[in-house]
Amino acid sequence: RLALSMSPTSSAIDSSLDSIYLVFNTLLGIVHLLSQELEHAKRQAIDIKALSRQLDTLLSHYQQLEIPARVPRHLPVDREVEDASDLLDASTMGPVRYLANAAVKKPASEADNPTVTDDAPSEQAQLAGLREFRQQLMIDDNHGRVDHDLTLKTVSARDEIVKLFAATYHDDLTGFAPFGRDAQTVQSITNTPPLQLRVAGEDYAVMLPCDFSFSFA
Structure with a gap:
């Protein structure tokens, strides 16, 4: 052996x-x-x-370190080597270099808030809109109709007409109350051409697809 x-x-x-x-x-x-x-x-x-x-x-003291910018992820393909899997070449590959830019954050205060406009109409504007609503739309005290183009003087009247027309798409009319008066019925009048609602002095116009009628309780 x-x-x-x-x-x-x-x-x-x-x-x-x-x-x-x-x-x-x-x-x-x-x-x-x-x-x-x-x-x-x-x-x-x-x-x-x-x-x-x-x-x-x-x-x-790693807990006190602050990195001002995101550090790029390092991958082996960041370096050009003949064989990326050969760890013996690590000493000749060189470090990954990046520039961290310091970011200064300015805390926001109440003074930085944008100016908020009061879009609620004043009492005088509401009264003027109600007056125009009655003159332009009401047939009697409880019934009204929109069947032609309108050029209104008040924005509030225009807005209430648009909101009231939206009720034609709802079965429950709760919440539809032009100038605080609850709507009882709102019906679209089919086979009628579209109409426009304008406010004097504005280029903006609201297009309604058809005429509609309404009544109050």
Whole structure:
């Protein structure tokens, strides 16, 4: 058995697990790999001790660090190398460089709020709109009709007419109350041409698809 372990033939080396030549080749390969790693370590320009001290200092106050801008994600493809999977080339790849721009945040205050306009009509405007609504639309005290183009003087009258026409699409008329008066019925008049509602002095016009009639309780 010892003679078989010492035999230099390939058949003896392949069949004997304790072949001296197999052990020698294994040890030779290990020495070769260790030599490569030693030469690679000698070529390293990174001071491991200094780097360790920097990391320790960083970890001692990492909670107070402020990153003013988002740090770009680093991927291996950021660097141009022949073999991106070869970690032995890490020392020659160079660092990923980026510029972090400081962002100054100015806290908002009440003075920065935009000016809010009061779009609620005044009492005088409401009374003028109600007066025009009665003059232009009402047939009697409880019934009215919109069957032609109108050029109105008040915005409130125009807006109430538009809101009232929207009731033609609803079965429940709760909430439809022009100038505070609850509507009882609102019906569109089919087979009539579209009509326009304008306010004097405005280029804006509201188009209604057809005429409609209404009544109050």
